[in-house]
Amino acid sequence: MSIRFRILLSFMTTLAVTVLIFFLTAYLISVAVTGDARSISRFYNIHYTLHPLTAEEETIFMEMKYLAKENPEKLKSRTLLENYDFQLKMVQAGLIVRNNSELLFMSPTLRETKVESALPDYEMNNYSIRNSFNVGSRFFSYAKFDFYFSEQDRGSIFVIRERSPFAEMIRTLLPILIGVLLAILLLTSIVIYRYVTRTIVNPINVLRDSAQRIKEGDLQFKLKPESADEIGQLSMAFEQMRQKLNESIGLQVQYEENRKQLISNISHDLKTPITTIKGYVEGIRDGVADTKEKMDKYIDTIYTKTMDMDRLVDELFLYSKLDLKREPFSFETVDLHRFMQDMFEETEFEFRNKEITFLWEDARYPEVFVLADREKLKRVFSNLLNNCVKYMDKLDKVIVVKTTVNDRQFTVEIRDNGPGIRPEVLPHIFERFYRGEPSRNTKTGGSGLGLAIAKQIVEGHGGRIWAESEWGQGTSLFFSLQILSTHGDNDAKNINH
Numbered sequence: 001m002s003i004r005f006r007i008l009l010s011f012m013t014t015l016a017v018t019v020l021i022f023f024l025t026a027y028l029i030s031v032a033v034t035g036d037a038r039s040i041s042r043f044y045n046i047h048y049t050l051h052p053l054t055a056e057e058e059t060i061f062m063e064m065k066y067l068a069k070e071n072p073e074k075l076k077s078r079t080l081l082e083n084y085d086f087q088l089k090m091v092q093a094g095l096i097v098r099n100n101s102e103l104l105f106m107s108p109t110l111r112e113t114k115v116e117s118a119l120p121d122y123e124m125n126n127y128s129i130r131n132s133f134n135v136g137s138r139f140f141s142y143a144k145f146d147f148y149f150s151e152q153d154r155g156s157i158f159v160i161r162e163r164s165p166f167a168e169m170i171r172t173l174l175p176i177l178i179g180v181l182l183a184i185l186l187l188t189s190i191v192i193y194r195y196v197t198r199t200i201v202n203p204i205n206v207l208r209d210s211a212q213r214i215k216e217g218d219l220q221f222k223l224k225p226e227s228a229d230e231i232g233q234l235s236m237a238f239e240q241m242r243q244k245l246n247e248s249i250g251l252q253v254q255y256e257e258n259r260k261q262l263i264s265n266i267s268h269d270l271k272t273p274i275t276t277i278k279g280y281v282e283g284i285r286d287g288v289a290d291t292k293e294k295m296d297k298y299i300d301t302i303y304t305k306t307m308d309m310d311r312l313v314d315e316l317f318l319y320s321k322l323d324l325k326r327e328p329f330s331f332e333t334v335d336l337h338r339f340m341q342d343m344f345e346e347t348e349f350e351f352r353n354k355e356i357t358f359l360w361e362d363a364r365y366p367e368v369f370v371l372a373d374r375e376k377l378k379r380v381f382s383n384l385l386n387n388c389v390k391y392m393d394k395l396d397k398v399i400v401v402k403t404t405v406n407d408r409q410f411t412v413e414i415r416d417n418g419p420g421i422r423p424e425v426l427p428h429i430f431e432r433f434y435r436g437e438p439s440r441n442t443k444t445g446g447s448g449l450g451l452a453i454a455k456q457i458v459e460g461h462g463g464r465i466w467a468e469s470e471w472g473q474g475t476s477l478f479f480s481l482q483i484l485s486t487h488g489d490n491d492a493k494n495i496n497h
Contacts, residue, residue, distance in 0.1 A: 010192045018184050025180045053130075053143050053159060056091045060084060061143045061159040068147040068157055075155065081105040088159065096158040099149065115140060115160060122146050122154050132163070139163045203231045207238055219246040266316070273305035315449040319432060322456035329373045329460055333484060336410050337368045337403065343381050344401055351399070356389065361402035368410050369485045376457045380465075381412075383450040384477045388416040391475075411480040421469040429467055430455040454479070 053061060064084060067074050074080060075097055085095045085107045094107035096119070103116060118133045124146050132141040142160040149155045203226060210223050223239040225232040280298045289295040321327035344360050351358040388399050394417055402413040421429065432452040458465040458479045469475040 010196065014185075014188045014192060017188055018181065021184045022177060022181055025177065053093070053141070053161060054091060057088065057093045057159055057161060058143070060087055061145075061157070064157050064159075065145045068145055068155065072147055072149050072155060075157070076104065076149070078105065093159055093161040096156075096160060098156040098158070100154055104155070110160060113138060113140075113162070119156075119158065120144065122156060124148075124154070199227070200231060203227075203235060207235060210238060210242070214242060214245065219249065270309060270312070273309050276305050277302050312449075315453060319449050319453050319456065322453065322460065327460075329376065331371050331373055333369050334372045334374060334377075335367050336370045336372065336481065337366065339372075339374065339377065340381075340401070340403055340412060343378065347381075347385065354389070354397075356392070356397040356399055359398065359400045361400060368405060368483055370410060370461075370481045371484055372461055372481065373457075376460070380454045380457050380479060381414075383454045384414045384479075387450055387477065388414060388418065388475070391418045392416060393419050405483065408483045409480045410483050411478060413476050413478050415474060415476040417474040420471040420473050421467070421475050422471055426467060426469055430465065451477075 064075065081095065081097060085105070088095050089107065089109065094110040095105065096103060096107070096110065096116070097105040098119070106116070113135060115135055118135050120131070120133070126146055129145055130143050132139065134140070139162070140160055141163050142158050145157045147155050147157075206223070210221070213221060219242055221242075223235055223242065225235040225239070280302050283289055284295065284298055289298045318327065341360075344358070348358050385399065396417070398417045400415045402415065404411045404413070430451045432449055455465050458481075461481055463479055463481040465477075465479040467475060467477050
């Protein structure tokens with residue numbers, strides 16, 4: 001349920017409940033007074049039968065009743081009757097004086113109501129002197145007194161007031177109903193306030209406290225959404241933001257650690273050849289190389305170290321461009337099976353001179369096309385092979401290149417029978433400048449960028465690279481690329497990226 005609908009429903013409920021309870025209270029009050037639940041209008045008939053007049057009207061009626069008993073002839077005086085009528089008119093009532101069947105006096109305000117047709121008959125015992133009657137749809141209450149003007153003439157006094165049941169209900173019950181209404185509104189407001197507070201305000205307060213904790217740098221908490229509405233969605237987004245921030249900070253810390261490690265590794269790898277070059281240059285300057293043979297040896301050593309430094313800088317530059325996605329790839333459709341055969345043939349002769357057995361386990365696919373950059377794939381193949389050669393420690397050195405096709409993936413495996421890689425080292429071998437031995441001896445390893453560069457190139461092709469190894473048994477390096485087709489396509493066009 002959305003917050004907007006929830007708030008709208010709350011206010012509609014407040015209004016509906018208030019109106020319903022208002023009318024219910026009015027009905028129950030009438031039932032309580034009359035004891036009859038069948039008709040509310042009965043309440044007014046009974047009430048006005050017992051109390052037809054107001055206090056002012058009752059006073060005037062009692063005066064005229066006294067005159068009717070003591071001196072009824074005065075009630076024939078029109079001046080006196082007009083005076084009484086004026087007093088009754090001030091309190092919105094009227095006067096009728098009847099003499100036998102004729103009306104001796106009738107208030108002008110009552111003439112158009114035709115109340116004379118509904119006046120009760122004479123009842124000289126005056127058992128019922130207060131009552132009410134209807135004339136059409138109009139409702140009247142009255143007080144009457146029957147008396148004798150003389151032995152032959154009967155008279156009646158009527159003090160009459162027109163009543164409106166609705167107006168009288170408002171006048172009589174309004175204070176009670178207003179009090180009940182205010183109490184209902186107060187109670188309903190408290191209930192809705194608690195509901196809105198529990199479902200809206202409290203979650204917002206939790207979000208505010210969470211934002212404060214994040215502001216103070218505390219990201220080690222978890223925010224659990226308590227609903228599926230907008231507040232719950234906001235809480236979920238807030239929790240996802242906290243997780244991303246926490247991951248970002250952790251990654252930033254890792255990057256900073258990597259940066260420090262990178263600077264340390266570069267400094268070490270550059271300082272070693274620089275120190276060597278410096279030593280040999282000082283030897284030449286001091287005349288230590290006093291023979292042609294020594295001079296040639298010193299110059300060759302300086303040249304070798306300079307080439308090592310140049311190669312390190314080139315690899316570092318290449319890795320940086322690959323890492324920043326600034327190294328362009330010239331993609332084209334390549335028969336990877338044929339490409340790997342060519343690479344094997346080019347390398348086989350070189351390995352014979354190094355006394356390394358180089359084997360090829362061929363997949364049974366004559367043509368397997370992938371989208372690749374030829375030069376960069378050569379770099380991957382070369383780096384993986386060089387990594388195997390560096391760590392070979394057995395007399396019978398064997399490197400096997402195997403290709404397989406599975407699930408639209410062309411996979412190349414380069415397997416050696418070297419010392420293998422320890423389990424705790426294996427997950428890190430594709431990290432830049434990482435070496436299994438911490439001394440960073442150049443005799444047992446290169447710059448530490450070869451496998452990292454291979455990983456960047458393979459991932460730039462949308463492929464995957466990984467390693468499997470068993471300590472003491474050798475290592476297998478893998479990379480796989482997505483297959484475009486296993487059929488020939490001689491018209492494939494180059495795609496530059």
